[in-house]
Amino acid sequence: MADEQQTPTPVFQIQRLYLKEASLEQPNSPAIFLESQQPSVDVQLGVEAQSLAEGVFEVAVAATVHTKIGERTVFLVECKQAGIFEIRHIPQEILQQVIGIQCPQIVYPYLRANVADLIQRAGFPPVHLAEINFQAMYEQQLAQQQAAAQGQG
Secondary structure, eight states: OTTSOOOOOOEEEEEEEEEEEEEEEOTTTTGGGGOOSOOEEEEEEEEEEEEEETTEEEEEEEEEEEEEETTEEEEEEEEEEEEEEEEESOOHHHHHHIIIIIHHHHHHHHHHHHHHHHHHHTTSOOOOOOOOOHHHHHHHHHHHHHHHHHHHO
16 A cells, blocks of 8 residues: 555746736826816736646736727726735646636735725726636636637647
8 A cells, every 4th residue: 555656746836926016198288187077998817827847837817997088098907916826736628727726816906905905096096897707708718719620720
């Protein structure tokens, strides 16, 4: 029994969560504060991941919030929240799901809070980013990659 090879225990640990970058532009202030019209709000989200070392990954969720009144920008916020995760002894297909779904789910609430706080500190009502289904987002990206691979092959 002692000679039997033991399967290593899977490891998933958060090493660090941090605000990687944040920028705010208000090119038309202070005049824009006098506007009574409701601005249009465009929100773009993205997830990126990279391997830092064996079993250590950085996963970042980025948001761009662009508000306009007509053609004039009210404000533009770009924010990227990241986390460093230790992930070991997990099969490759599951590892990709952990990096593409579970890690962004952990990082995203911090991104939401930072975006709302930055906008509020700029003198505007906070924009609360909607909840995201990262599993659906991951599956959509996977389907797009498979379709692109089939188109080339």
